[in-house]
Amino acid sequence: MNTNVISLVSIGAHPTSGRPRRAEQDARAVELGLQMAGDKLQVLHAGNINEPTLRSYLGMGLPQLHVLEQPAGSDALPVLSEYLRDAGAQVVLAGSQAETGEGSGMLPYLLAEQLGWPLIVGLAQVESIDGGVAHVLQALPRGQRRRLKVRLPFLATVDNAAPKPRQSAYGPAQRGELAAHEVEIEQDELFTGAVLQPAKPRPKRLKVIKAKSGADRMKAATAKASGGGGQVLKGLSPEAGAEAILKLLIEEGVVR
Amino acid sequence: MLNTLLPILLFAALGLAVVGALRRVNMWRRGRASKVDLLGGLLAMPKRYMVDLHHVVARDKYIANTHVATALGFVLSALLAILVHGFGLQSRILGYALLLASVLMFVGATFVYLRRRNPPSRLSKGPWMRLPKSLMAFSVSFFLVTLPVAGILQADFGGWLLAALLSVGVLWGVSEMFFGMTWGGPMKHAFAGALHLAWHRRAERFGGGRSTGLKPLDLSDKTAPLGVEKPKDFTWNQLLGFDACVQCGKCEAACPAFAAGQPLNPKKLIQDMVVGLAGGTDAKFAGSPYPGKPIGEHSGNPHQPIVNGLVDAETLWSCTTCRACVEECPMMIEHVDAIVDMRRHLTLEKGATPNKGAEVLENLIATDNPGGFAPGGRLNWAADLNLPLLSEKGSADVLFWVGDGAFDMRNQRTLRAFVKVLKAAKVDFAVLGLEERDSGDVARRLGDEATFQLLASRNIQTLAKYSFKRIVTCDPHSFHVLKNEYGAFNGNYLVQHHSTFMAELIGEGALNLGQHKGNSVTYHDPCYLGRYNGEYEAPRQVLRALGIEVKEMQRSGFRSRCCGGGGGAPITDIPGKQRIPDMRMDDIRETGAELVAVGCPQCTAMLEGVVEPRPLIKDIAELVADALLEDAVPTKAPIKREPAEVH
Numbered sequence: 001m002n003t004n005v006i007s008l009v010s011i012g013a014h015p016t017s018g019r020p021r022r023a024e025q026d027a028r029a030v031e032l033g034l035q036m037a038g039d040k041l042q043v044l045h046a047g048n049i050n051e052p053t054l055r056s057y058l059g060m061g062l063p064q065l066h067v068l069e070q071p072a073g074s075d076a077l078p079v080l081s082e083y084l085r086d087a088g089a090q091v092v093l094a095g096s097q098a099e100t101g102e103g104s105g106m107l108p109y110l111l112a113e114q115l116g117w118p119l120i121v122g123l124a125q126v127e128s129i130d131g132g133v134a135h136v137l138q139a140l141p142r143g144q145r146r147r148l149k150v151r152l153p154f155l156a157t158v159d160n161a162a163p164k165p166r167q168s169a170y171g172p173a174q175r176g177e178l179a180a181h182e183v184e185i186e187q188d189e190l191f192t193g194a195v196l197q198p199a200k201p202r203p204k205r206l207k208v209i210k211a212k213s214g215a216d217r218m219k220a221a222t223a224k225a226s227g228g229g230g231q232v233l234k235g236l237s238p239e240a241g242a243e244a245i246l247k248l249l250i251e252e253g254v255v256r
Numbered sequence: 257m258l259n260t261l262l263p264i265l266l267f268a269a270l271g272l273a274v275v276g277a278l279r280r281v282n283m284w285r286r287g288r289a290s291k292v293d294l295l296g297g298l299l300a301m302p303k304r305y306m307v308d309l310h311h312v313v314a315r316d317k318y319i320a321n322t323h324v325a326t327a328l329g330f331v332l333s334a335l336l337a338i339l340v341h342g343f344g345l346q347s348r349i350l351g352y353a354l355l356l357a358s359v360l361m362f363v364g365a366t367f368v369y370l371r372r373r374n375p376p377s378r379l380s381k382g383p384w385m386r387l388p389k390s391l392m393a394f395s396v397s398f399f400l401v402t403l404p405v406a407g408i409l410q411a412d413f414g415g416w417l418l419a420a421l422l423s424v425g426v427l428w429g430v431s432e433m434f435f436g437m438t439w440g441g442p443m444k445h446a447f448a449g450a451l452h453l454a455w456h457r458r459a460e461r462f463g464g465g466r467s468t469g470l471k472p473l474d475l476s477d478k479t480a481p482l483g484v485e486k487p488k489d490f491t492w493n494q495l496l497g498f499d500a501c502v503q504c505g506k507c508e509a510a511c512p513a514f515a516a517g518q519p520l521n522p523k524k525l526i527q528d529m530v531v532g533l534a535g536g537t538d539a540k541f542a543g544s545p546y547p548g549k550p551i552g553e554h555s556g557n558p559h560q561p562i563v564n565g566l567v568d569a570e571t572l573w574s575c576t577t578c579r580a581c582v583e584e585c586p587m588m589i590e591h592v593d594a595i596v597d598m599r600r601h602l603t604l605e606k607g608a609t610p611n612k613g614a615e616v617l618e619n620l621i622a623t624d625n626p627g628g629f630a631p632g633g634r635l636n637w638a639a640d641l642n643l644p645l646l647s648e649k650g651s652a653d654v655l656f657w658v659g660d661g662a663f664d665m666r667n668q669r670t671l672r673a674f675v676k677v678l679k680a681a682k683v684d685f686a687v688l689g690l691e692e693r694d695s696g697d698v699a700r701r702l703g704d705e706a707t708f709q710l711l712a713s714r715n716i717q718t719l720a721k722y723s724f725k726r727i728v729t730c731d732p733h734s735f736h737v738l739k740n741e742y743g744a745f746n747g748n749y750l751v752q753h754h755s756t757f758m759a760e761l762i763g764e765g766a767l768n769l770g771q772h773k774g775n776s777v778t779y780h781d782p783c784y785l786g787r788y789n790g791e792y793e794a795p796r797q798v799l800r801a802l803g804i805e806v807k808e809m810q811r812s813g814f815r816s817r818c819c820g821g822g823g824g825a826p827i828t829d830i831p832g833k834q835r836i837p838d839m840r841m842d843d844i845r846e847t848g849a850e851l852v853a854v855g856c857p858q859c860t861a862m863l864e865g866v867v868e869p870r871p872l873i874k875d876i877a878e879l880v881a882d883a884l885l886e887d888a889v890p891t892k893a894p895i896k897r898e899p900a901e902v903h
Contacts, residue, residue, distance in 0.1 A: 169604055170707075174478075
């Protein structure tokens with residue numbers, strides 16, 4: 001399998017201490033990339049080359065990590081898309097959502113849009129790549145998998161359904177090379193212009209359990225939490241569809 | 257005829273022995289450099305051999321006496337035989353001396369033979385079964401050929417047949433004893449052992465000293481290997497140490513992992529290292545295999561990676577670093593050093609720490625504790641205790657090192673009990689609070705020297721900011737690391753285990769103690785307090801002060817069996833046939849005690865993990881705190897003591 005695979009990595013933050021670390025999902029993107037391309041995997045980061053945490057990706061056994069040098073607050077999108085197009089990438093892997101910065105999870109969508117490539121969300125496994133077409137498994141909730149056929153080049157995000165990342169070892173982390181690339185710096189207006197504030201936890205939907213037997217409780221614990229009043233709308237005009245959605249949002253108290 | 261044959265045989269064997277010795281020395285020299293005092297070591301060797309080594313051997317009186325007779329008899333016979341039969345100094349006195357020496361050796365050899373008639377499983381068989389016979393052949397032959405020299409018999413007694421028989425006996429004897437000594441026979445232990453004692457890596461161990469801290473890796477030296485990948489990555493005197501093994505199997509008998517059926521046998525491991533340094537397969541090994549791993553499937557040489565050629569990774573990860581093998585080894589071989597050296601390679605180069613290892617190491621880097629708990633919660637256990645912080649006080653008599661047990665609900669009870677004791681004794685103490693980090697013990701035992709050094713240097717930086725007289729901790733692992741392993745990074749402190757400190761407080765009369773009430777008590781020695789630091793007495797002293805008569809386990813003191821919690825073993829979790837803490841609990845049950853006193857959060861956790869019904873587990877600090885009497889009624893104390901005598 002001689003595919004040109006590039007994994008995108010960012011700086012993560014430990015969930016309890018908030019200290020920089022290798023981002024969990026990005027590490028999975030590197031792991032999947034290593035399984036697909038081995039030594040030929042390219043790993044790419046846009047940001048500060050002096051960030052010591054980058055070495056923890058090198059510790060996974062990478063000889064080299066490419067860094068598009070940018071100061072904090074720059075827009076990674078244009079430089080990444082330019083690099084990916086020039087590098088002739090066929091498969092680009094990224095985590096679903098960054099642990100630091102904006103963390104909106106929008107980057108893969110915007111990248112795919114700019115490059116005009118298909119995007120697979122929640123890639124779990126690449127089964128084969130043959131003649132410019134890849135057969136992949138996409139992760140769905142509750143351990144389900146969907147087999148997809150996708151034309152190269154494509155972009156994919158990985159989440160916790162992707163293979164667990166290998167341990168980062170000190171020796172290779174120290175020996176690996178951080179290759180700097182100079183790029184044009186573009187301020188991220190949306191990010192630097194906005195005010196960040198701590199997120200409020202999303203209210204939980206109340207789940208009333210009326211179960212009388214153990215089996216019922218088990219069912220209640222394992223079954224999908226659902227409002228029960230869902231409906232499938234088919235063959236509607238866009239206006240009618242939008243109306244139905246708005247009605248639901250008002251009912252649920254999302255729109256007031 | 258014998259007069260011409262004997263010198264030829266003797267000098268031929270000696271010549272071959274010299275060639276073999278040079279060959280062996282070259283094998284050791286494949287290892288990396290190591291700083292040792294070559295000449296001083298050689299000069300100190302006889303004393304190390306006759307005092308330090310003999311102390312260990314003398315724990316088994318039978319074999320100690322046997323060995324003294326055999327070894328002394330052999331050395332004397334060999335020297336005298338070279339003089340008398342080699343150089344032809346046919347003096348009567350020398351003749352009698354040689355007769356006496358060979359008789360002594362024969363007596364020793366007889367006892368070796370008796371032990372070998374029905375050998376315990378820990379002893380290696382194979383060529384070792386031949387050894388007593390070779391010893392006898394040597395001593396009997398030289399006895400007989402020396403009779404004419406002493407003037408007891410005519411020179412040509414017995415005729416041709418006996419002369420032929422004797423020359424075969426002498427040939428057998430000198431082949432085993434001279435030539436075999438340097439060409440890898442059982443007698444190799446004498447040659448390599450003597451040099452190993454001379455050039456031991458931890459010379460501090462001799463003369464009653466103790467050296468248990470792991471040796472640091474120089475991470476700034478980019479050319480040095482990160483741990484040991486191939487046999488040649490060991491230092492040359494480590495290789496020499498492996499070669500000194502007598503295969504007595506005392507380590508095997510003491511190893512908790514071997515007893516639990518995990519794939520580790522310290523003796524086999526050392527022999528595998530010998531195979532590695534000389535090249536070959538383990539097919540000739542004649543002792544117990546690693547449990548569950550057949551002999552003859554592994555091979556190696558000095559330039560080939562050890563793991564998955566010579567030794568499987570699981571073998572290395574089974575070790576609890578309890579040091580029972582090192583304590584028992586009459587040759588003072590350092591098994592734990594070798595295991596950690598090889599683990600370092602696996603962790604630092606391969607990123608192959610098994611099971612939860614990677615997660616724990618990542619947590620240590622990102623949160624300074626192995627559980628990945630928010631570092632801000634480090635002092636939550638003491639939220640209501642109003643503990644003095646060193647950052648506020650600046651100085652204190654005692655720095656109470658809390659350890660990572662702060663995040664464990666069971667251990668928090670111990671910590672709170674100890675704080676109660678400190679307050680009762682009105683000790684001027686303080687804690688580091690959120691400034692404290694994991695001591696680095698687990699990271700280091702898992703082979704992650706880089707993370708250990710990171711944690712150590714940060715802790716040392718923090719400690720340098722404050723002034724205190726001593727550090728006291730409830731955790732023997734932190735105790736050991738702070739006391740013995742921070743020194744290499746310029747962190748030198750007076751560190752005490754809480755049992756030592758409490759024994760001092762009690763000795764000074766600073767505590768108003770009642771008596772322990774109720775059930776009978778045994779005490780479990782933590783490895784990192786006992787074998788690593790030699791503290792067996794203080795905890796017992798504290799227990800005695802509580803009116804407890806400790807019902808000692810058969811394996812206590814320096815023979816204490818590990819709880820299974822050391823060296824990251826619960827994290828790497830290599831499966832065996834049974835669990836180590838279950839075996840230890842059986843030891844405890846044997847004493848009939850209803851309560852086991854412990855002094856280590858790991859031991860507490862491991863032993864409490866044994867299913868009920870089982871004896872209760874209480875830390876010494878908890879026992880002391882329970883027995884504290886209120887200050888208001890100090891005069892009534894003697895009266896209160898009486899009820900303790902019920903039962």
